[in-house]
Amino acid sequence: MQEFVERIRRVVAQHSGLAPAEIKIESPRESTHGDLAFPCFQLAKTQRQPPPAAAVKLAQAIAGELAGIAVVAAGPYVNFRIDRTALAQSVLGSISRRGARYGGSEEGAGQTIVLDYSSPNIGKPMHVGHIRSTIIGAALHRIFGFLGYRAVGINHLGDFGSQFGGLIVARELRRDVDLERDPVHGLLTLYQWSKEQIATDQEFAKNAAISNAVVSGVLLPAAAPLARRHDLETQAWIRTVSLDGFMRTYRRLGIEHDLIRGESYYEPFLKGTIERIEAAGVTEVSDGALVVQLGSLDKGLEKTPCLLRQSNGMTLYATRDLAALFHRWEEFHFARCLYVVGSEQKLHFRQLKAVLRRMGCDWEPKVEHVDFGLLLGPGRVKLASRKGEVLVLDDLLDEVVAEARTIIEEKNPALANKERIAEQVGIGALVFNDLKRERIKDVVFDKAEILAFEGETGPYVQYTHARLASILRKADEAGGEGAAPDWARLEDAAPILLALGRFPGVVASAAANSEPSELAQYLLALCRTLSTWLVEHRVLAEEPELRAARLLLVRGAEAVLANGLTLLGVAAPAEM
RNA sequence: GCGCCCGUAGCUCAGCUGGACAGAGCAUCGGAUUUCUAAUCCGACGGUCCCAGGUUCGAGUCCUGGCGGGCGCGCCA
Numbered sequence: 173m174q175e176f177v178e179r180i181r182r183v184v185a186q187h188s189g190l191a192p193a194e195i196k197i198e199s200p201r202e203s204t205h206g207d208l209a210f211p212c213f214q215l216a217k218t219q220r221q222p223p224p225a226a227a228v229k230l231a232q233a234i235a236g237e238l239a240g241i242a243v244v245a246a247g248p249y250v251n252f253r254i255d256r257t258a259l260a261q262s263v264l265g266s267i268s269r270r271g272a273r274y275g276g277s278e279e280g281a282g283q284t285i286v287l288d289y290s291s292p293n294i295g296k297p298m299h300v301g302h303i304r305s306t307i308i309g310a311a312l313h314r315i316f317g318f319l320g321y322r323a324v325g326i327n328h329l330g331d332f333g334s335q336f337g338g339l340i341v342a343r344e345l346r347r348d349v350d351l352e353r354d355p356v357h358g359l360l361t362l363y364q365w366s367k368e369q370i371a372t373d374q375e376f377a378k379n380a381a382i383s384n385a386v387v388s389g390v391l392l393p394a395a396a397p398l399a400r401r402h403d404l405e406t407q408a409w410i411r412t413v414s415l416d417g418f419m420r421t422y423r424r425l426g427i428e429h430d431l432i433r434g435e436s437y438y439e440p441f442l443k444g445t446i447e448r449i450e451a452a453g454v455t456e457v458s459d460g461a462l463v464v465q466l467g468s469l470d471k472g473l474e475k476t477p478c479l480l481r482q483s484n485g486m487t488l489y490a491t492r493d494l495a496a497l498f499h500r501w502e503e504f505h506f507a508r509c510l511y512v513v514g515s516e517q518k519l520h521f522r523q524l525k526a527v528l529r530r531m532g533c534d535w536e537p538k539v540e541h542v543d544f545g546l547l548l549g550p551g552r553v554k555l556a557s558r559k560g561e562v563l564v565l566d567d568l569l570d571e572v573v574a575e576a577r578t579i580i581e582e583k584n585p586a587l588a589n590k591e592r593i594a595e596q597v598g599i600g601a602l603v604f605n606d607l608k609r610e611r612i613k614d615v616v617f618d619k620a621e622i623l624a625f626e627g628e629t630g631p632y633v634q635y636t637h638a639r640l641a642s643i644l645r646k647a648d649e650a651g652g653e654g655a656a657p658d659w660a661r662l663e664d665a666a667p668i669l670l671a672l673g674r675f676p677g678v679v680a681s682a683a684a685n686s687e688p689s690e691l692a693q694y695l696l697a698l699c700r701t702l703s704t705w706l707v708e709h710r711v712l713a714e715e716p717e718l719r720a721a722r723l724l725l726v727r728g729a730e731a732v733l734a735n736g737l738t739l740l741g742v743a744a745p746a747e748m
Numbered sequence: 749g750c751g752c753c754c755g756u757a758g759c760u761c762a763g764c765u766g767g768a769c770a771g772a773g774c775a776u777c778g779g780a781u782u783u784c785u786a787a788u789c790c791g792a793c794g795g796u797c798c799c800a801g802g803u804u805c806g807a808g809u810c811c812u813g814g815c816g817g818g819c820g821c822g823c824c825a
Contacts, residue, residue, distance in 0.1 A: 202768070211767055213805060223805075248805090249768070293825085330825070435825095461823050472751045475821070482823040489825050518752060519820055545754085546819075554819090583787060597787090609761065612753070614818070621760080625787055627773040628761080635787050643784045674764090681764080693762060693772095700772075707780085707789050726784090748787080 173263055173673025176254055179238060180208060184250075187233045188215050199670070206244065206251030207259075207670055213248060223248030256666060257659040260721070263673040267728040273318075275679045275735050280321030284504045287313050287323060289512035290427065293330035294414045294434065295339045297360045298421055298565045300617060304544050307606045307741065309512035310427045311688040312542070314739050319683055324430050324504060328496065331411055331434035337384030338366030340406045341376060355417040356566055359410070389439070390486070421566055424599060426741045438495040442487050445495040446480055452531040459483065466526040478523040493524055501535060508538050510686060515543035515612065542686045545614035552616060568622075573598035575623045576631075580748070587747060596743035597631050603741050604630025608692040628696050630742050633733060636699040640730040641746035643711050647723055655716030657724055665725050668705060671698045675732050679739070688740060695736045702729055 177197050185192040200209045216226040224247050231245035240258040244251045267274045289309020292298045298306075309325065316323040342362045343351075351358040369376040379400070385391035386403045393401050415432070422428070446462065449455055454464050460483030467474035480491045500509060511521060521541035528536040548554060576598035580590055587593060605622050609615065625631035662669065675694070682690040711722040734744040 196767090198764070198767075200768070201763090201771085205768070209768085211806095213767075217805080247768070332825090459822075463822070470751095475750075477822065479822050484823080486823085488823070492825095514819095515753070516819055517825085520825090522752085543753090548818095552818085579787070584785075613761080614754080616760090618760090621774090624774080627787095629773090629787085631787055632773095635785075639785055639788085646784055678764090685765090689762090690764090696772080697762085703788060704790085706784085707786095710784070712784050748785085 173670070174677065175262060176241065176252075176259075177208065180210070180241065180252055183234045183237050184210055184230070187230060189218070190215065199674075200249075200251065203667060205246060205249070206242075206253045207666070208252040208254070210250045210252075211248060212250060216248070256663050256669075259666065259669050259673070260659040260662045260725070263669050264724045264728045267672065267731050268724070271731060272735060272738075274731055275675045275739075276318040276320070277676065277680065278320040279680065280316060280319045280507075283507040284322045284324060285316045286500050286504055286506045286509040287316070287325050287512060288328050288510065289313070289325065290422075290429070291328040291330065291513075292418060293335060294411050295335045295359060296363055296414075297356045298418060300563045300565055300568055301547055303565060303602075304547060304606055304615070305512045305514070306422075306425065306427055307603050308542070308544060308611060308688060309510075310425075311607055311691075311740050312510065312512065312683070312686055313428070314741065315679060315683050315688065315691070318679065318739060321507070324506075325428065326500075327429040327432045329415075329432060329434035331436045332388070332439070332492065335363070336387050336407050336410070337380035337382070338370050338376075339363060339410055340383040340387070340403050341379045342366035342369065343406055343410065345376075351413050355413045356421075356564060359414055359417070360564065388486070417566075421569070424566075424569055424595070425603065426599075426743075433496075435492050435496075438492055438499060441495040441499055442491055445491060445498060446487075448498070449480065449494070449527070449531065454527070454530045455480065464527050464530060466523060466530065469526050469529055470522070473523060473526055476519060476523065478527050490520065490523060490527075493520075494527060497524065497528070497539065501533075506538060508540060510540050510542045512542045512544070515545055517541070518543055540686070542611070544611040548614055548616045552614075563617075568619075569599065569602065571619075572602050572622060576601070576625070579625060584748065593745050593748050596745050597625070597634060597748055600630035600634055600737075600742040601625055602630075604633065604692060607688045607740050608696070610689050611687060630737075631748075633695050633699050633737060634742065634744060634748060636702055637730060637733040637737065637744050638746060638748045639706060640702070640726050640733065643726050644723070644730060645746065646712060650712065655720045657721035658717035659721055661718050662721050662725060664709065665705060665722070667701050668698075668725065668729060671701055672728050672732050675736070691736055692740060695733065695740075698729070698732065698736075 180197055181192045181195045184190070184195050195210065197208050197210055200206055212223045212227040212230060215230065216223040219226055224245070227245040227248055227250050231243050231250045235243040240255040242253040242255070244253070287309055290302060290306040292302050313323050313325040339362055342365055346362060346365060349358050349361050366380065370380055382391065382396060382400050383403045386393055386396050386400055387407045393404060396403070449464065455462055456465060458477065461479055462481040463477040463479050465477045478490050479488050481487055497509070500506065513521070518541060525536055525539055528539065546554060573594050577590065577594040580587055580594055580597070602622055606615070608628060678691055678694045682688055709722070711719060711726060714722060737744040
């Protein structure tokens with residue numbers, strides 16, 4: 173596909189005097205106009221003639237030089253229509269050559285992209301609020317890998333916070349809570365109970381504070397009361413149990429990280445980080461706290477300096493993130509470092525970048541906050557992790573899989589591997605649902621929407637894929653006849669061929685914009701085109717040459733859907 | 749108050765980074781299955797693209813100012 177665009181661009185450049193880069197070739201909305209189009213408004217201006225005249229002149233000039241492409245001037249546009257045989261051979265040929273790698277490239281060869289995503293807090297269950305960072309980040313991780321980048325996914329666990337003190341004490345007092353069998357709900361129980369106790373029980377609150385000081389390194393274990401000296405062990409144990417729970421959830425969701433590095437990992441670097449920033453001469457002391465003033469670089473940050481150290485000596489979120497950032501830069505020399513974190517933290521990342529700029533780090537533009545909108549509860553209120561309101565992620569997964577199971581029982585009771593497919597379809601619905609909208613849009617958590625498997629959903633794409641896979645399976649069973657495909661008879665499938673040809677560009681654009689929704693939207697549109705075609709055309713029952721051509725088309729479409737779904741983290745079962 | 753984001757059909761959203769008559773899904777109504785999966789498809793209904801200016805041959809898309817909603821704003825993360 174891209175080869176046609178390049179050829180057109182080259183020829184237009186020769187005859188217009190415009191640089192190839194500034195020649196925008198677009199795909200007309202209305203298919204009757206052609207497959208590709210070049211608007212002549214700019215050109216008309218430089219040639220000092222009306223656009224339609226420029227279009228006619230250009231069309232006449234280049235018509236002979238584009239073999240296999242019909243050139244027609246239509247009003248102010250020059251439209252191009254690619255010969256169907258050439259189109260089919262080019263698109264289906266490159267899909268069959270590249271197979272599962274079709275859509276990928278080597279554009280990222282030799283470059284590293286660091287992605288920070290998911291990053292839940294140890295000691296608390298993963299709830300629905302973590303789902304967006306996790307799913308969007310993991311999708312981007314796969315997409316960059318597909319484009320040849322070395323993608324490094326980091327899980328920046330929140331294992332440093334003040335939630336530990338209460339949990340440690342609660343753990344000791346509530347041995348009745350079973351953390352072995354069900355760590356997720358067990359920890360949730362302990363967490364909620366400890367918050368209650370801190371509010372109501374002074375003795376508990378005091379012990380929690382001491383424990384917190386011990387695990388935060390403020391109070392040496394040797395100096396702590398006898399009862400609190402094992403806190404580091406308990407903390408490590410909670411971390412393990414908690415992480416086990418996360419890993420179980422990640423496995424179900426198909427989430428992978430390359431590195432699990434919590435905030436505590438960077439603790440040894442905090443001192444050096446502060447010294448480094450001080451050495452750059454950008455710090456000052458304000459009300460006893462160490463800060464970097466940022467107003468000189470960014471007027472909007474005048475009243476919000478970056479705090480590096482509290483007046484009590486403790487470091488802050490920003491300090492740890494800066495330590496991590498320096499560490500990552502030195503380790504990877506990344507081409508981009510993406511933080512997949514909610515938009516409510518925009519100020520924080522703006523501050524970090526401003527600190528880097530003040531320090532003269534020229535790699536500051538490579539650091540990007542890939543922000544996404546809020547997950548809102550019913551009634552558009554912020555979904556807080558307040559007690560009672562937490563919806564544990566695993567419970568949601570169970571629910572969506574149960575729904576898939578019910579629907580399979582209703583639609584396809586004879587299916588083999590029902591349980592496995594239910595898992596794939598249910599999880600697929602959930603994952604796709606989070607990727608189909610533009611990142612920045614707020615999402616109202618609506619269980620009914622997640623459980624709906626019709627319309628613009630993951631199961632719709634999976635279903636379309638399964639129908640194609642079914643045709644291919646039956647073709648294999650019937651045995652292959654070696655008829656030569658009659659490409660010219662794929663005329664009625666031109667919209668599909670054009671869409672399949674666009675796939676690599678869509679993947680590249682989704683990566684460039686860190687926007688998986690571009691890929692999700694593309695897949696939905698492709699499925700609509702395919703579904704319409706499928707009701708009007710047969711494949712297996714046709715005469716050999718037509719059958720062969722359509723089989724190649726189906727094979728190509730199946731591959732693109734499978735590749736696209738896989739990139740998003742949605743399974744592509746052959747039957748459902 | 750200041751900073752940033754969002755505003756397209758009753759609802760949820762696309763709209764290829766400024767191009768041809770603004771498109772889907774859901775909901776409502778009406779159709780399609782002796783034939784490769786009806787989790788599908790076709791049709792109908794539904795729009796002052798929040799408002800007002802501006803830039804441009806051309807604006808849903810860019811700029812300015814409003815209006816409405818959201819998020820954030822020094823010792824939490």
